[in-house]
Amino acid sequence: MTSPSSVLTPPAPARTRDPLVDGLRTVALVRVLLWHALAWAWLSWVFPAMPVMFFLAGSLLATSLDRGGWARTALRRARRLLVPFWVFGAAVLVTTALTARRSGEELALGDAWRWALPLLPPVGAEGQQGWLTSHLWYVSDYLWLVALAPVVVRCARRPVLASVVACAGLALLELGPRAGLPTPVGALRTGVGDALCYGLFAVLGAAWAGARALPGRAVLAAVAVTGVGGALALTTVVPLDRGSLNSSWLLLALAALGWLAALGLVEGPLRRWSARGGAVLRGVTARAVTIYLWHPAAIVLTRTAVDEVRPPGGAWTAVPLVVTGSVVLTAVAVLAVGWVEDVAGGRPPRWWPVRGARPARPALLLPAALGPVTAGCLALSVAFAGGPSPSLLAIPGPSDRSALEQSAFDAVADPDVVLPTREAPLAELPADVLQQALDDWVARTDGIDAASVGVASGAERWDAVWEGTSSVALGTGLPAGEPVLAASLTKGVTAALVLQEATRGTIDLDAPVPDLDGVPPGVQVTPRQLLHHAGGLPQYTQTPGFDPDRVWSPVDLVALAVQAPPLFAPGEQVSYSNSGFLWLGLLLEQVTGQPYADLVADRVAGPLGLTTMTVEQREVPGWVGFSSGGVVASPGDLARWQGALFSSDLVLTPQARAELVDLQPLGNGLGVWPSCPCGTDPDGTRWAMGWGQSVNAGGAFALPAEHVAVMGYLQPEGDRALEVAPDLATTLAGVLPGRVGGA
Incomplete structure (x- = not known):
């Protein structure tokens, strides 16, 4: 059997820069920025950016180990990552303090030690700077990769076995709960999933660095079709959050294997294209850390500005404005602080790292950095003060504390395209299917130990009700049906x-x-x-x-x-x-x-x-x-109430119900909150997929087009329960029979 790791021609000799590395890393960074700026679910299936990043990291790490040994390599790699990270972290902490001061909230720094040595990703309060830290898991994973480099290189000697073991482990991790098998939960599950998925591609990258033989085109084509096709087929078994491949390590690994094989089929043209990219691609890859760290800040500022200046109904301008503004502001960050990467790497600092460019004058470096960074911190603190607007997030979720901005309603023009419907309410609910879906959801959802839920369907009194409970931690069970x-x-x-x-x-x-x-x-x-x-x-x-x-x-x-x-x-x-x-x-x-x-x-x-x-x-x-x-x-009665509120004449007259859900002019209803997808009809009427509210212990959501309402009471209470409650509702509603149309 031919190694799936050898899907590309081995890199050029050790001391010759391989243009293909620059090309692939540039494409990966562009895809990351687009995903974070737009979060279109189909983008997650187009070029698996993070597996490719770890693939390249494994390749370069293996080459460095051959040159200088583990201790020297680990020190240099850690220094080249941590120094730019510390500069970014200082800006985030300043933003956090300014935001807390503006909003009058208590300063939330999370585990401060993670900003010094991020072996676990630093995550802060969403309302103060959370969107600036959610991508830092990559920094932590990369540091662990550097620390475990000898193990990675050793596994790279048998890449086929490593691929089989990793995929089998991921299958057990994601499918095991369905079979009643014990699997890790919480932060341990996240660590295991990352290690198996991204560790696999680091191993394959290390194997690529030392490869001597390549599979034939037929084998590459077979791996490409099997990988991507297998991921698509498994979507019927493994539920994906909004269809995003990023919500499943197993499917991401399979699709990425297929992508790497497909890249191997066009390796020659890719290398020639990368060579023609010259200084641009070399510069991007030399500033990869800066681009990755700072691009979310650029996106937040851009989306905030777009929301302020874009006229109502100007949906067609949103995407180019957001993308262009995010790229421009990221470029500003590169010019302002990108030279820190040169300092961390022991090179003369340059504004743009190309051959022949003169080193920057040291007296200009700090002033050039402090101006844009200070302005950025002040602007970000304004954007985050009082909690980030849902429009800052590429896919707004149910708005439990803030009305939706106009951009949320510009996102989709036709509700018939996105809103799944059922022809009629369900006379009874399938208890076994719902219980299995609940068990799977609790098992795979980090930070949730137990859930008690109610699901209701009906036209008037919503008398079809199911109540269930699930737990993954001893002593955290919640009785089903209790108030x-x-x-x-x-x-x-x-x-x-x-x-x-x-x-x-x-x-x-x-x-x-x-x-x-x-x-x-x-x-x-x-x-x-x-x-x-x-x-x-x-x-x-x-x-x-x-x-x-x-x-x-x-x-x-x-x-x-x-x-x-x-x-x-x-x-x-x-x-x-x-x-x-x-x-x-x-x-x-x-x-x-x-x-x-x-x-x-x-x-x-x-x-x-x-x-x-x-x-x-x-x-x-x-x-x-x-x-x-x-x-x-009880959760069942709360689900019945939530459903009846939006459809039953026993609660409100049709005229009063229309006022309840009127989203003009502020983006929320009267005491109720929309959950997206959202949009605007041709006559200017705003609409939303569902209605409800997240609370500290979960939330309740009605999906009128599906004749379904779900209430979830989660443990432990807090921000995580509030965050994942909409996903629980979508998951349970999605397994019920009788849906027509659909997203």
Whole structure:
């Protein structure tokens, strides 16, 4: 059997620069930038950038080991990576501090030691600089590759065996949970997956560096077809997040093997093309570390600027503007701090590393770096202050704290192209299929130990309900069907009750909220603005006089918020506000003469048969649930409620429901949040795939076109649970029968 590692002609002799390395690395960096800027799922299938990066790293590392031994090679490689990384890290930490100061939040640095020696990737708070750190896993993986270089070279002596073992390990890692086999979870699973997938390509690169024989074209073609075809075929077994190949190590490895074989078929033209690239390709590969580290900052700044200046409906301008701006700002970073790579490599610093270029004058280096970097830190702190807008992310997820910018709705023009539908609600839900999907999801999702979920389908009362639970860690099991705190899902209940009263004529959505007992008068804000989180009220926890150790009443907390300086004039923008929804609860009690808990029982739980839904009455220091976060119900009842809210006339009239989900003008509904894909119809009407909200312990989402709603309660609570809740909903909805059309 011929080695799959030998898919390209061996590199040129040790002391001759191989232009093919420059060409492949340049293409890989371009693909990485495009993916991070646009995140089109199909891009993940076009040229496997990170496997190629590790392939080239393994090749160059093996060549260096032949020249100078492991200790010398490890020291030089680590220095060439870490010095530029430290400069980048300093800029990120400055951005983090500035962002925290602007938003009034506590400074979040994560594990600070990782910025000194990133054997584990440094990851900070998403709202302060998270998008600038999510790509740094590559830095950590590369350092481990350097540390384990002797093992990599040893494995490269038998590349076929290494390929078989790695692919078998990845298959066990991803498919093992389906067969009930024990597999790693959490951070250990991530480490094992990275080691097997990217370690394989480092091994193949090392084997390529020392290859002496090549397979024939027939073998290359067979590997290409088998690799890519196998990855495509396995998509029916291994679910991919939004169709992205990057969500599966196994499929990525197979597709990358196929790609490398395909490159081997055109190795001659590729090398000639790379040779013609000359100084440009050599310069890009010599600044590869700078480009990789700084390009996310360029993307964030560009997308922020595009969102500000692009007119509504200007979707056709978004892609070229984002790509062009990201490339230009990355080039600015290369000119400003790229010379640090020369210093780290022991070379004279140059603005652009080409033969014959004069070294830069040392007196100019620091001033030339400090200006752009300082300006960039200030601009990034503005972009991140208060949490990154979903439009900064290439594929906006469900917006649980921020309204979606116009760019989110420009992303897709026709909902029929993207939105899967079902012809009718499901009469019953397949418990075995859902349980298997839940078990698989919990097993493969890092940072989640247990989940209790409810899935509902229906047209009116949503009576087809399934509740299940799954756990991967001993002692973290969650009983299925037991009531959980709905937290901010309560806001959808409050919004429905306010809209019911608006239909009755007792509340005018667009007139100032009337004076309420205990609430200081003088603030002119409407119920509609409060429902949109656009009232300008600060969170009560951020107001002067708030004591987290005191037991508060709703009226006292609203009084604190009303007396505090407003965040902005009502109606101008969105800032998530528990204070505003407490005020709405007080308004409901005044106009109806009933306690909020009775309104929930009489108007929501009773008509829909939600037997577990109540409002929590216990007193907790520093927190009041009430109409902002006090509803309690089982995951199944919360899923039924979420589905009925967006489709049932038992809750709202069609006219009131249309107001609930109207995304004009602020990009969110009335107490509910859209989940993308999103778009704009030809008549200017915005639409969204689904509705719901993420909360600290998961979230609930309704997919009206699919007649399905999902609620997930996850452990441990926190940012990770909030982040992955939409993926859980999509996964469980996707395994149900009866879907037609589709994404």
